[in-house]
Amino acid sequence: MKAKEPTVLEYALLGLLHQQPQSGYDLRKIFAATALGSYSSSPGTVYPALQRLEKRALITGRVDERTALRPRKVFWPTAAGSELLRLWLSRPLSQDDVARRLDELMLRFAFHAVLDDRVATKEFLRSLAGEIDAYVRELESQKDLIPKAGPVHPRLALEAGIYQYRAAARWARMALGRFEDEG
Amino acid sequence: MKAKEPTVLEYALLGLLHQQPQSGYDLRKIFAATALGSYSSSPGTVYPALQRLEKRALITGRVDERTALRPRKVFWPTAAGSELLRLWLSRPLSQDDVARRLDELMLRFAFHAVLDDRVATKEFLRSLAGEIDAYVRELESQKDLIPKAGPVHPRLALEAGIYQYRAAARWARMALGRFEDEG
């Protein structure tokens, strides 16, 4: 019985439920209002995902009777859910993660408070900065492969990626500095 | 009869076929080797997408007999395909595009050579820079809403987004400068 990997959306929900128990509607509002909006806030996405998490016993819910309106169901993580989230948060990060799933890595960082382990977080940031540096070098070598004869647009588009990845590396080192100051 | 919107992957394929006629295998190699690798290079993704494009008469193909190995089918865009790509490239960009689909905007820029219209490209970059500025302001106002009592990680994660978007705006202005120099 291999444990099935939750989707990123499911991890996002699981992480948010660690901050405080909430209903599907609350979670949807967060997705709609904040930068997490890259994940869908539509009911057809959120409610089924919560059901899947509940079926796998990673969260539990109870109907809140107090409200006068339609009853809301408030969820919070189970011990197994916390365990799984921590595993996800502390998973070593690969080159491929940086190249194709940087957003997911940033989401992982956003929930790192759950680990409550400053050493782990610093290691995460150090590793992130290093992998980004390596990937930037790779992007730069790709730039050399683009024929100079053709139009400039593809080359410039690649440069946009380099700009953004460099900024991410700067961010990681800035964040690292924050954690070392607070030591 | 509403025209169905192709997926981003389909637009990526259509754009690459404008650079030169190629086979599915060639296109997969590009996705696997370059920064476009955020789009899948797996056969189960690429070949069906090419079939869909062919069925909608946006590309055509012909089997290349010359090679000794298994025959390869080379595709190139039809007039309708060119038309549709140009429409996509010159579509005005929205705030939402910047917030959630910046990668797609960069892909559009990468193919802008097809338009062969320096004015349009400059307008694209100007608009992009402006929308990014507006979105950065929104992210900054979101930062103020995060309670200072809680952990620093969510705030820092938001900051990562701000770093990357600022870099994208810098890139857009740099690129704009290139096009204005060349007159």
Next chain:
DNA sequence: TCGCACATGTAACGTGTTACATGATTCA
């Protein structure tokens, strides 16, 4: 009374992911 905010859900559809299948040629 009209519409909005609250609150949860289902159904249809298309697409991406993964794994499998096939088959020829080249190289160790």
Next chain:
DNA sequence: TGAATCATGTAACACGTTACATGTGCGA
């Protein structure tokens, strides 16, 4: 003989997207 490269494809599955459905209470 076996593995790798070339080259195209199919099938099962799960997920996200969109649209629809339902029902209450409050304010304009």
